[in-house]
Amino acid sequence: MKREIRRVLTITAFAVSALILIVIVNQLIQFANFLGGIHPVFGQVSLILFLIVAAVAVLAPVWLYFKLPGRLIPPETDEGAEFDRYIENLSKRLGGNPIVKMDQVSGVDDVREAIHVLDKESDKSIKRTANRAFITTAISQNGALDALFILGLQFRLIWEIAHIYAQRPTIKDLSYLYTNVMVTAFIASSIDEAEYYEIVESSMSQGIGSVLSFVPGTTMVINSVITGSSNAFLTLRVGKVAQQYCGTLVKRRRQSIRNSATAEAAKMLAGIVYDGTKIVVKHIGKAPLRLASKPFRRGKKEE
Known part of the structure; x- marks a missing residue:
């Protein structure tokens, strides 16, 4: 039962995260298009910068997760x-x-x-x-x-x-x-x-x-x-x-x-x-x- 609940929560978390990421990327693209209306170079440069920032925001926590040490689990007794x-x-x-x-x-x-x-x-x-x-x-x-x-x-x-x-x-x-x-x-x-x-x-x-x-x-x-x-x-x-x-x-x-x-x-x-x-x-x-x-x-x- 606990495994099933954990699996459902994990899938839900990934689904919600993916939807939020899609919305953010969509908004960034729209804003880049708006800047592109002022000047094409603005649009291209801003789109590249926005995508780099989004990629860093997504990958940084993953990198930190694998980089940092695992938790220390205390032993059962104070001997051995x-x-x-x-x-x-x-x-x-x-x-x-x-x-x-x-x-x-x-x-x-x-x-x-x-x-x-x-x-x-x-x-x-x-x-x-x-x-x-x-x-x-x-x-x-x-x-x-x-x-x-x-x-x-x-x-x-x-x-x-x-x-x-x-x-x-x-x-x-x-x-x-x-x-x-x-x-x-x-x-x-x-x-x-x-x-x-x-x-x-x-x-x-x-x-x-x-x-x-x-x-x-x-x-x-x-x-x-x-x-x-x-x-x-x-x-x-x-x-x-x-x-x-x-x-x-x-x-x-x-x-x-x-x-x-x-x-x-x-x-x-x-x-x-x-x-x-x-x-x-x-x-x-x-x-x-x-x-x-x-x-x-x-x-x-x-x-």
């Missing part, structure tokens, strides 16, 4: 020849990573130290993306657009983390990472609903307890913070799952990764809720003042 080969290959990849900044990466200890450096760097990306998810969705309060925005943020976060751990991941690397992260992060049974609400409630009580006392219209703020906290937590969790897939030395069970990512995301959530709530409160607090001052601003413009 397979683990030693993996550490050796991983050492070479980490040694060429500009974020690591180590003179030489050799052996398990150096690899762990290098991964620790990459963990810190990826944590910055995870927190930055979660903060953006919290503030944007807490202020926006638009379900459909927020869902698309969060999905885009999370895919970009996975891309950033993949680049942090592997300087130039291949298409295989990214497809493997996206598939595993999205399946692991969004599986329905991965986190119990009661546990989820408990995490968000705990983070909210730590993050907004001292902030809300200064704000009128507390209900509006709480609703905004609930929405922002939910999306921030999911984003943190996706980032932590991606981090663990990229930085592991041995294969880990999906359930173990989910549980660990949930626990780490919960620890990071309180700080993000606290910082984000201050910004949300600031915007909501200014809104009535801006509305009240509108008539006066209009009067000044009319004068």
Whole structure:
């Protein structure tokens, strides 16, 4: 069944790509004909240049796909020849990573130290993306657009983390990472609903307890913070799952990764809720003042 679905999707992807390519080439030819109406030389030169650009755009990804190295698959255990080969290959990849900044990466200890450096760097990306998810969705309060925005943020976060751990991941690397992260992060049974609400409630009580006392219209703020906290937590969790897939030395069970990512995301959530709530409160607090001052601003413009 999976093979048939994969085959159908592959054929569909090739068919759609071919149609898009035909449309692009057709538009380029029409534009070249338009330039040819001005002067025949313009038309011929532009057509050749357009076709070269189109060929490069199609062939460059294929060339990169075969040029870049394949993904490194962690072994089952941290002992034996397979683990030693993996550490050796991983050492070479980490040694060429500009974020690591180590003179030489050799052996398990150096690899762990290098991964620790990459963990810190990826944590910055995870927190930055979660903060953006919290503030944007807490202020926006638009379900459909927020869902698309969060999905885009999370895919970009996975891309950033993949680049942090592997300087130039291949298409295989990214497809493997996206598939595993999205399946692991969004599986329905991965986190119990009661546990989820408990995490968000705990983070909210730590993050907004001292902030809300200064704000009128507390209900509006709480609703905004609930929405922002939910999306921030999911984003943190996706980032932590991606981090663990990229930085592991041995294969880990999906359930173990989910549980660990949930626990780490919960620890990071309180700080993000606290910082984000201050910004949300600031915007909501200014809104009535801006509305009240509108008539006066209009009067000044009319004068």
